[in-house]
Amino acid sequence: MERHSVEVEVLFSCAGIATAILVNFGPIHILVDAGDGTLRDLLRIGVPPQKLAGVLLTHGHSDHVAGLYALLGYLRAEAFTGVFNLVYPAGCCEVEALLKAFYKCYSDTIGFQIRRYPLKDKDTLKIGSVHVQSWKMLHWHSVAGNPLAPAPALGFRLTYQAQAVAITGDTAFFPELVEFVKDADIAVIDATLDTPLPGTNTYVHLTIEQAQKLAGLARRGILVHRKS
Numbered sequence: 001m002e003r004h005s006v007e008v009e010v011l012f013s014c015a016g017i018a019t020a021i022l023v024n025f026g027p028i029h030i031l032v033d034a035g036d037g038t039l040r041d042l043l044r045i046g047v048p049p050q051k052l053a054g055v056l057l058t059h060g061h062s063d064h065v066a067g068l069y070a071l072l073g074y075l076r077a078e079a080f081t082g083v084f085n086l087v088y089p090a091g092c093c094e095v096e097a098l099l100k101a102f103y104k105c106y107s108d109t110i111g112f113q114i115r116r117y118p119l120k121d122k123d124t125l126k127i128g129s130v131h132v133q134s135w136k137m138l139h140w141h142s143v144a145g146n147p148l149a150p151a152p153a154l155g156f157r158l159t160y161q162a163q164a165v166a167i168t169g170d171t172a173f174f175p176e177l178v179e180f181v182k183d184a185d186i187a188v189i190d191a192t193l194d195t196p197l198p199g200t201n202t203y204v205h206l207t208i209e210q211a212q213k214l215a216g217l218a219r220r221g222i223l224v225h226r227k228s
Protein backbone atom coordinates (compact mmCIF):
# COMPACT_ATOMS: atom_id res chain seq x y z
CA MET A 1 0.00 0.00 0.00
CA GLU A 2 1.31 3.43 -0.92
CA ARG A 3 2.13 5.47 2.16
CA HIS A 4 1.03 9.08 2.33
CA SER A 5 2.29 11.70 4.74
CA VAL A 6 -0.34 13.80 6.43
CA GLU A 7 -0.73 17.50 5.67
CA VAL A 8 -2.89 20.09 7.39
CA GLU A 9 -4.01 23.21 5.52
CA VAL A 10 -5.55 25.92 7.63
CA LEU A 11 -7.82 27.45 5.00
CA PHE A 12 -8.76 30.22 7.38
CA SER A 13 -8.93 30.68 11.14
CA CYS A 14 -9.88 33.75 13.09
CA ALA A 15 -11.93 33.78 16.29
CA GLY A 16 -15.44 35.09 15.78
CA ILE A 17 -15.12 35.17 11.97
CA ALA A 18 -14.41 31.74 10.52
CA THR A 19 -12.37 28.58 10.82
CA ALA A 20 -11.84 25.83 8.26
CA ILE A 21 -9.08 23.25 8.42
CA LEU A 22 -8.36 20.68 5.74
CA VAL A 23 -6.60 17.47 6.71
CA ASN A 24 -5.08 15.61 3.77
CA PHE A 25 -4.05 12.01 4.23
CA GLY A 26 -2.76 11.76 0.68
CA PRO A 27 -5.85 11.75 -1.53
CA ILE A 28 -8.26 11.52 1.43
CA HIS A 29 -9.50 14.99 2.37
CA ILE A 30 -11.28 15.64 5.65
CA LEU A 31 -12.60 19.08 6.48
CA VAL A 32 -12.71 20.11 10.12
CA ASP A 33 -15.08 23.03 10.68
CA ALA A 34 -16.81 25.00 7.97
CA GLY A 35 -16.90 28.69 8.79
CA ASP A 36 -18.02 31.36 6.36
CA GLY A 37 -15.98 31.27 3.13
CA THR A 38 -15.15 27.57 3.30
CA LEU A 39 -16.70 26.76 -0.09
CA ARG A 40 -14.78 29.60 -1.74
CA ASP A 41 -11.51 28.46 -0.13
CA LEU A 42 -12.03 24.80 -1.07
CA LEU A 43 -12.74 25.65 -4.69
CA ARG A 44 -9.71 27.92 -4.81
CA ILE A 45 -7.37 25.05 -3.91
CA GLY A 46 -9.08 22.53 -6.18
CA VAL A 47 -10.83 20.47 -3.52
CA PRO A 48 -14.55 20.86 -4.25
CA PRO A 49 -16.96 19.51 -1.61
CA GLN A 50 -17.57 16.37 -3.69
CA LYS A 51 -13.99 15.35 -2.92
CA LEU A 52 -14.38 15.53 0.85
CA ALA A 53 -14.46 12.15 2.59
CA GLY A 54 -16.15 13.84 5.51
CA VAL A 55 -16.89 17.10 7.26
CA LEU A 56 -16.28 17.19 11.01
CA LEU A 57 -17.74 20.10 12.96
CA THR A 58 -16.29 20.78 16.40
CA HIS A 59 -19.30 22.78 17.63
CA GLY A 60 -22.18 24.91 16.45
CA HIS A 61 -20.87 28.46 16.76
CA SER A 62 -21.28 30.42 13.56
CA ASP A 63 -17.56 30.89 12.97
CA HIS A 64 -17.35 27.08 12.68
CA VAL A 65 -20.56 26.14 10.85
CA ALA A 66 -21.78 29.14 8.82
CA GLY A 67 -20.26 27.71 5.63
CA LEU A 68 -22.02 24.34 5.95
CA TYR A 69 -25.15 25.61 4.20
CA ALA A 70 -23.06 26.75 1.24
CA LEU A 71 -21.43 23.32 0.97
CA LEU A 72 -24.82 21.59 0.95
CA GLY A 73 -26.29 24.07 -1.54
CA TYR A 74 -23.32 23.64 -3.86
CA LEU A 75 -23.59 19.84 -3.80
CA ARG A 76 -27.30 20.04 -4.62
CA ALA A 77 -26.75 22.53 -7.43
CA GLU A 78 -23.97 20.35 -8.87
CA ALA A 79 -26.34 17.34 -8.81
CA PHE A 80 -23.98 15.41 -6.54
CA THR A 81 -25.25 11.87 -6.02
CA GLY A 82 -22.75 10.50 -3.51
CA VAL A 83 -22.59 10.49 0.27
CA PHE A 84 -21.84 13.52 2.43
CA ASN A 85 -20.53 12.34 5.80
CA LEU A 86 -21.24 14.89 8.52
CA VAL A 87 -19.87 14.52 12.04
CA TYR A 88 -20.85 16.90 14.85
CA PRO A 89 -21.43 16.92 18.60
CA ALA A 90 -24.61 15.21 19.75
CA GLY A 91 -27.06 17.86 20.90
CA CYS A 92 -25.65 20.54 18.60
CA CYS A 93 -28.75 22.67 18.02
CA GLU A 94 -27.22 24.81 15.28
CA VAL A 95 -26.26 21.92 12.98
CA GLU A 96 -29.58 20.12 13.45
CA ALA A 97 -31.50 23.36 12.68
CA LEU A 98 -29.38 24.07 9.62
CA LEU A 99 -29.97 20.59 8.21
CA LYS A 100 -33.68 20.89 8.93
CA ALA A 101 -33.87 24.17 6.98
CA PHE A 102 -32.01 22.62 4.05
CA TYR A 103 -34.37 19.64 3.90
CA LYS A 104 -37.43 21.84 4.36
CA CYS A 105 -36.56 23.93 1.32
CA TYR A 106 -35.14 21.26 -0.97
CA SER A 107 -36.25 17.79 0.11
CA ASP A 108 -37.44 16.84 -3.40
CA THR A 109 -34.25 17.86 -5.15
CA ILE A 110 -31.42 16.68 -2.93
CA GLY A 111 -29.72 13.99 -4.95
CA PHE A 112 -27.11 13.08 -2.39
CA GLN A 113 -27.24 11.38 0.97
CA ILE A 114 -26.29 13.24 4.13
CA ARG A 115 -25.02 10.67 6.58
CA ARG A 116 -25.15 12.17 10.06
CA TYR A 117 -22.89 11.15 12.90
CA PRO A 118 -23.77 13.00 16.13
CA LEU A 119 -20.94 11.94 18.44
CA LYS A 120 -20.26 12.04 22.15
CA ASP A 121 -17.06 11.76 24.17
CA LYS A 122 -14.72 8.98 22.94
CA ASP A 123 -16.96 7.75 20.16
CA THR A 124 -15.11 6.23 17.24
CA LEU A 125 -15.91 6.13 13.57
CA LYS A 126 -14.26 5.19 10.29
CA ILE A 127 -14.49 7.64 7.41
CA GLY A 128 -13.01 5.91 4.41
CA SER A 129 -9.83 4.48 5.89
CA VAL A 130 -9.44 7.26 8.44
CA HIS A 131 -10.13 6.45 12.06
CA VAL A 132 -11.91 9.27 13.88
CA GLN A 133 -12.15 9.56 17.64
CA SER A 134 -14.15 12.34 19.27
CA TRP A 135 -13.09 13.93 22.55
CA LYS A 136 -15.38 16.14 24.60
CA MET A 137 -14.00 19.67 24.88
CA LEU A 138 -14.74 22.43 27.37
CA HIS A 139 -16.40 25.29 25.55
CA TRP A 140 -19.17 27.76 26.32
CA HIS A 141 -21.76 29.82 24.57
CA SER A 142 -20.83 33.41 25.31
CA VAL A 143 -21.78 36.98 24.58
CA ALA A 144 -19.14 39.70 24.74
CA GLY A 145 -16.73 37.14 26.18
CA ASN A 146 -19.04 36.31 29.09
CA PRO A 147 -19.81 32.59 29.39
CA LEU A 148 -23.53 31.78 29.34
CA ALA A 149 -23.94 28.01 29.13
CA PRO A 150 -21.81 25.00 28.11
CA ALA A 151 -21.79 24.31 24.36
CA PRO A 152 -21.62 20.75 23.03
CA ALA A 153 -18.07 20.72 21.66
CA LEU A 154 -15.71 18.04 20.39
CA GLY A 155 -12.09 17.77 19.42
CA PHE A 156 -11.11 15.13 16.88
CA ARG A 157 -8.19 12.76 16.78
CA LEU A 158 -7.72 11.37 13.27
CA THR A 159 -5.50 8.40 12.52
CA TYR A 160 -4.47 6.97 9.18
CA GLN A 161 -1.51 4.69 8.40
CA ALA A 162 -0.09 5.26 11.93
CA GLN A 163 -0.18 9.04 11.52
CA ALA A 164 -2.26 11.03 13.97
CA VAL A 165 -3.73 14.52 13.81
CA ALA A 166 -5.37 16.10 16.87
CA ILE A 167 -7.62 19.13 16.42
CA THR A 168 -8.99 20.74 19.55
CA GLY A 169 -11.66 23.05 18.15
CA ASP A 170 -12.57 25.75 20.66
CA THR A 171 -11.84 24.79 24.23
CA ALA A 172 -10.72 25.99 27.59
CA PHE A 173 -7.89 24.12 29.27
CA PHE A 174 -8.57 20.87 31.09
CA PRO A 175 -5.97 18.24 32.06
CA GLU A 176 -7.08 15.59 29.55
CA LEU A 177 -5.96 17.86 26.71
CA VAL A 178 -2.41 16.72 27.44
CA GLU A 179 -3.36 13.17 26.50
CA PHE A 180 -5.36 14.42 23.52
CA VAL A 181 -2.42 16.11 21.78
CA LYS A 182 0.40 13.87 23.05
CA ASP A 183 2.51 12.30 20.30
CA ALA A 184 0.21 13.50 17.53
CA ASP A 185 2.11 14.07 14.30
CA ILE A 186 0.25 17.36 13.96
CA ALA A 187 -1.81 19.10 16.64
CA VAL A 188 -4.04 22.05 15.72
CA ILE A 189 -4.78 24.03 18.85
CA ASP A 190 -7.11 26.87 19.83
CA ALA A 191 -4.95 29.86 20.84
CA THR A 192 -7.46 32.66 21.08
CA LEU A 193 -6.66 34.43 24.31
CA ASP A 194 -3.65 36.67 24.81
CA THR A 195 -4.00 36.44 28.57
CA PRO A 196 -6.29 34.68 31.03
CA LEU A 197 -9.66 36.37 31.40
CA PRO A 198 -9.62 38.62 34.47
CA GLY A 199 -11.92 37.91 37.40
CA THR A 200 -13.31 34.57 36.29
CA ASN A 201 -12.43 30.92 36.53
CA THR A 202 -14.49 30.07 33.47
CA TYR A 203 -12.53 30.15 30.26
CA VAL A 204 -14.01 29.84 26.81
CA HIS A 205 -10.71 29.36 24.96
CA LEU A 206 -7.08 28.45 25.52
CA THR A 207 -4.52 31.18 26.04
CA ILE A 208 -1.56 31.35 23.67
CA GLU A 209 0.70 30.20 26.49
CA GLN A 210 -1.47 27.16 27.23
CA ALA A 211 -1.65 26.36 23.51
CA GLN A 212 2.13 26.63 23.10
CA LYS A 213 2.69 24.18 25.95
CA LEU A 214 0.25 21.70 24.41
CA ALA A 215 1.81 22.18 20.97
CA GLY A 216 5.16 21.13 22.46
CA LEU A 217 3.73 17.69 23.21
CA ALA A 218 3.03 16.95 19.55
CA ARG A 219 5.60 16.48 16.80
CA ARG A 220 4.28 19.63 15.16
CA GLY A 221 1.88 22.18 16.60
CA ILE A 222 -0.25 24.68 14.73
CA LEU A 223 -1.89 27.44 16.76
CA VAL A 224 -5.16 28.75 15.34
CA HIS A 225 -8.19 30.89 16.08
CA ARG A 226 -6.33 34.07 17.03
CA LYS A 227 -8.41 37.20 17.20
CA SER A 228 -8.00 39.65 14.32
Ligand SMILES: [Zn+2]
Pocket residue numbers: 059061139170
Ligand atom coordinates in the same frame (compact mmCIF):
# COMPACT_ATOMS: atom_id res chain seq x y z
ZN1 LIG B 1 -16.87 28.65 19.73
